[in-house]
Amino acid sequence: MAKHFDETKWQEAIQHPDWYLKLSNDYKKLMKKAEKSPKEISEEIKEESYQFFETNLAEDKIKLGDTGPNWDEERKPIDTIVIHHTKNPSGITWQRLSAMHLIRLYASYYASPHYEGEQHIKGTPIYSNHFRNGQMVFYAYHWLVRMDGTTERLLGDNEIGWHAGKWDINCKSVAICFDNDFENSAPPKHVLQVVSNLIKEHYSNVRPENIFGHREINPKTTCPGNLFLNEWKTKIVEEVL
Numbered sequence: 001m002a003k004h005f006d007e008t009k010w011q012e013a014i015q016h017p018d019w020y021l022k023l024s025n026d027y028k029k030l031m032k033k034a035e036k037s038p039k040e041i042s043e044e045i046k047e048e049s050y051q052f053f054e055t056n057l058a059e060d061k062i063k064l065g066d067t068g069p070n071w072d073e074e075r076k077p078i079d080t081i082v083i084h085h086t087k088n089p090s091g092i093t094w095q096r097l098s099a100m101h102l103i104r105l106y107a108s109y110y111a112s113p114h115y116e117g118e119q120h121i122k123g124t125p126i127y128s129n130h131f132r133n134g135q136m137v138f139y140a141y142h143w144l145v146r147m148d149g150t151t152e153r154l155l156g157d158n159e160i161g162w163h164a165g166k167w168d169i170n171c172k173s174v175a176i177c178f179d180n181d182f183e184n185s186a187p188p189k190h191v192l193q194v195v196s197n198l199i200k201e202h203y204s205n206v207r208p209e210n211i212f213g214h215r216e217i218n219p220k221t222t223c224p225g226n227l228f229l230n231e232w233k234t235k236i237v238e239e240v241l
């Protein structure tokens, strides 16, 4: 049983289409507690809550939409690249990313849809329009770049990732994410090279000035880390030229 939340209550709640409204207060309180706790406890709380959603997604126990809005309808030609880091230890799985983004992106938007004409989705079951092996997925990145230099394809280029914090940017961008925490360090040279190669290979039409870090699009985040702008952004961009 979970240490930091009422698992029985959560387990019951996720069977309802509006589970994210039923759990909204609990979840907010839990995240506040995490914020105030020492790092170790804070990480334990986050781990426990993400694990809960990951497990229940895998076991198909969370009520999701069978149909829903076609969120990819507004996909535009790709002319922008946004760089992220997971801010987690390396080795994250797509299943974990999917659970994290379900909560942080989809559940929070469905709970308070602020775009005009979308208020009606509040309380309806969440639907991403994205699938992997027949299972609905919620990760918002197109590529995950591992520290061994391998790359993992997540969303297809025809799919809109909810990654940038700005819808117009989401519509015309792809998200490339480093599988590590680079808050206060820089990715190793060989991994930067992998990203430059990936851009050259798949997105050679994107102009170098349209390669951004997440923090340049959304000033509320430090992603992909504090050294990005002054230390390693140019290393990616120069290799693309």
Ligand SMILES: [Zn+2]
Pocket (backbone or CB within 6 Å): 083, 084, 085, 163, 214, 221, 223, 224
């Ligand atoms: Zn980011």
